[in-house]
Amino acid sequence: MESHSAPAFAELIEAVRKVATEVASAHAADVDAKARFPIETLAALREVGVLAAAVPRALGGPGCNVQELAQICSTLAQACGSSAMVLAMHYIQLACLARHGMHSAFFRGYLKDLVRRQDLLASMTSEVGTFGDTRSSICAVRRSDGRFQLDKDATTGSYCAHADAILVTCRRDEDAARSDQVLVLVRREDCTLTQTTSWDTMGMRGTCSPGFKLASSGREEQILPGAFADSSAQTMVPYSHILWASLWWGIAAGAVARAASFVRGQARQTPGSVPPTAARLAQLQVQLQAARQNWLGAARDFDAVAEDRDELMGMGWALRLNNLKIAASEATPQIVHGALQIVGILGYKNDSPFSLGRHYRDALSGSLMISNERIAAKNASMLLVYKDAA
Ligand SMILES: Cc1cc2nc3c(=O)[nH]c(=O)nc-3n(C[C@H](O)[C@H](O)[C@H](O)COP(=O)(O)OP(=O)(O)OC[C@H]3O[C@@H](n4cnc5c(N)ncnc54)[C@H](O)[C@@H]3O)c2cc1C
Numbered sequence: 070m071e072s073h074s075a076p077a078f079a080e081l082i083e084a085v086r087k088v089a090t091e092v093a094s095a096h097a098a099d100v101d102a103k104a105r106f107p108i109e110t111l112a113a114l115r116e117v118g119v120l121a122a123a124v125p126r127a128l129g130g131p132g133c134n135v136q137e138l139a140q141i142c143s144t145l146a147q148a149c150g151s152s153a154m155v156l157a158m159h160y161i162q163l164a165c166l167a168r169h170g171m172h173s174a175f176f177r178g179y180l181k182d183l184v185r186r187q188d189l190l191a192s193m194t195s196e197v198g199t200f201g202d203t204r205s206s207i208c209a210v211r212r213s214d215g216r217f218q219l220d221k222d223a224t225t226g227s228y229c230a231h232a233d234a235i236l237v238t239c240r241r242d243e244d245a246a247r248s249d250q251v252l253v254l255v256r257r258e259d260c261t262l263t264q265t266t267s268w269d270t271m272g273m274r275g276t277c278s279p280g281f282k283l284a285s286s287g288r289e290e291q292i293l294p295g296a297f298a299d300s301s302a303q304t305m306v307p308y309s310h311i312l313w314a315s316l317w318w319g320i321a322a323g324a325v326a327r328a329a330s331f332v333r334g335q336a337r338q339t340p341g342s343v344p345p346t347a348a349r350l351a352q353l354q355v356q357l358q359a360a361r362q363n364w365l366g367a368a369r370d371f372d373a374v375a376e377d378r379d380e381l382m383g384m385g386w387a388l389r390l391n392n393l394k395i396a397a398s399e400a401t402p403q404i405v406h407g408a409l410q411i412v413g414i415l416g417y418k419n420d421s422p423f424s425l426g427r428h429y430r431d432a433l434s435g436s437l438m439i440s441n442e443r444i445a446a447k448n449a450s451m452l453l454v455y456k457d458a459a
Contacts, residue, residue, distance in 0.1 A: 075131040075184065076118055082137075084117035085144050093148035097275075100151055101427045104274035106231045110145075110152040115187040119156070123163040128177060129184045134375070135164075135308060136368040139315035143364075146319025147326065150431035151275025153319055155189075155228055157312035158276075162190035162236045164308045165252060165293065168375075169300045175290035179254070191232035193283060195224040201440055204301060205247040209240035210292060218286045219253055222265070227278040230264070233257055237283065238297055250297035253285075260285035272430030303381045307371050309439075310390040314364035314397035317435050318357075321404035324428040325350075325357050328408040331415065331423050346411045353407045360400045367393050384455045391444045398435030405432045 076084070093110040100107045114120060123138060124130020133141070138160050146153035163183070170176025182188075194203040208221040219239055229235055234256045241249050266280035293300065328350055335344040367389065374380050405428045409416045416425040 075121070075124075075126065075129055078131065078133055078137045081117070081119060081122055081131060081133070082140060082144065085114070085119055085141050088113040088117065088119075089145050089148035093145060093152050097149035097152070097427065098424075100149065100275035101272075101430075104269060104277065106228055106277045107149060107152040107155065107275045108231075110149060111155065111189065111231075114145075114156065115189075118184075118187065120159060120187040120189060121163075121184040123160050123167055124180050124184050125167055125171070128167075128180045130167075130180070134368075134372045135311050136365070136372055138164075138308075139311055139364055139368045142312050143315040143319035143322070143361075146316035147323040149275065150316065150320045150323075150428070151273055153316040154273055154276050154313075157309075157316050158192055158227055159190050160312055161305060161308045162192050165236060165300050165304050166190075166254070168304045169252075169293055169295055173290065173294055175288075176254075176293070186233070188233035189228070189231065191227060191229045191235045193221055193223045193226050193229065193235050193237040193281070195226075196238075197222040197224055197280070199247075201443060203238065203305075203439065204250070204298070206239045206250050207247065209243045209245060210251060210253055211243060212289055212292075215289050216286060217253065217289050217292060219255065219283070220285070221283045222280070223283065224266070224280045225278045226262075226281040226283075227276040229262055229281050229283075230277065235260070235283070236293075237285070241296075248298070250301075251295075252293040252297050252300060253287075254291045254293065255283065255285040255287065256291075259287040259291070271433060272427070273434045299378070299382070302387065303378050307381065307386070307390055310394040310397075311364055311368050311371060313435065313438065314360075314367070314393050317397050317401040317432065318360050318364060320428050320431050321357060321360065321401045321408075324405040324408035324425050324432075325353055327416070327423050327425060327428075328353065328411040331412045349407070349411050353404060353411070356400065356404050356407065360397060360404065363393055363396055384451050385457060388448055388451055388455065391448050394439070395436075395441050395444060398438070398441060401435055402429065402432040405429050 092113040121130045122133040126132035142157045199205045211218045263282040268279040332346045409425045412423045415421040415423040
């Protein structure tokens with residue numbers, strides 16, 4: 070065990086609260102309006118060591134589990150949904166390295182360096198021609214003399230232009246089937262990126278996620294050991310659905326906080342009486358609390374079985390995580406809609422302190438980000454053979 074001075078979770082979450090209230094909230098509207106990367110927020114997170122939160126303690130990191138990472142993402146999302154999505158996507162990639170790269174000297178070294186450098190990791194799973202199916206690749210990694218070459222035409226690459234490295238899915242080799250994939254760590258210095266599409270979207274504008282053509286080469290040791298089938302089921306899917314659900318909840322909580330502040334303002338204008346909007350706020354809190362319990366419960370249960378890799382490969386977990394993703398992405402816009410009904414026109418206006426446009430638009434991305442229809446279709450197939458559903 071190595072000695073280190075990584076911050077404990079209590080320190081990290083306190084630092085994230087401060088970044089959320091002092092930095093992210095101050096820039097969220099501008100990030101959204103200009104569809105620009107939240108550079109100030111990411112710089113502030115880097116400064117307090119938050120980007121290394123998922124690095125194991127043995128490698129000098131804080132070693133946060135998924136419950137802790139989810140709390141960090143949900144806290145940041147209350148101020149800026151795009152910043153929280155960037156952080157969540159970074160943690161998902163980091164968790165893949167931390168949970169599947171520990172037997173590789175290269176990846177252990179990379180993770181140690183990440184604690185010091187606070188590198189930002191992006192992801193390229195999407196590809197022109199695979200239609201949103203992350204478990205399928207057309208591009209293949211080519212290996213020779215201890216080196217690799219990899220080119221990919223990705224439809225959506227969040228903050229790839231701002232990342233220090235990208236984890237790229239591809240076929241294991243040129244003869245492999247589309248589902249026989251590996252993950253490759255492509256560092257900025259290993260690649261050229263050519264932007265192919267724009268990112269002028271309704272919401273999540275600060276994630277800066279256009280399409281990119283990637284051309285890369287590097288050392289063979291940058292290919293994550295093992296199959297992506299395993300790292301996907303044991304880490305990428307659980308971390309994605311739990312962290313996304315937590316940050317979508319944070320967006321909803323941010324909207325409800327604006328509604329609550331509006332209701333308190335109304336109450337101050339009519340001392341001694343409870344405004345009718347207060348009852349609607351109370352109902353909204355019920356939905357908000359239920360949504361929180363869903364991701365918290367999944368995170369707690371995941372942490373309890375995190376090292377039981379066989380259990381995580383089972384259909385029970387796949388169904389539970391898929392259900393969480395569908396429920397969270399459906400609940401978030403509904404809760405934001407409820408907040409808008411409470412606030413009324415001041416929530417509808419873009420230039421009011423109670424504005425809910427950004428929350429609403431950001432929330433709508435959830436059901437598309439790996440389409441709920443695609444996930445529901447997978448669940449439907451699994452339920453034909455899975456008998457233990459309670
Ligand atoms: C904010 C945001 C950030 C993203 N960041 C990244 C990133 O960093 N890296 C990355 O690789 N990708 C990223 N993505 C892309 C994401 O991972 C998905 O690949 C993408 O959202 C799916 O695109 P699609 O809707 O065209 O695909 P599809 O899943 O093919 O969906 C197209 C349509 O087909 C329907 N459909 C699909 N399957 C079925 C089915 N079985 N039954 C019925 N209907 C079905 C869907 O409902 C939808 O209407 C991001 C997406 C968003 C929204």
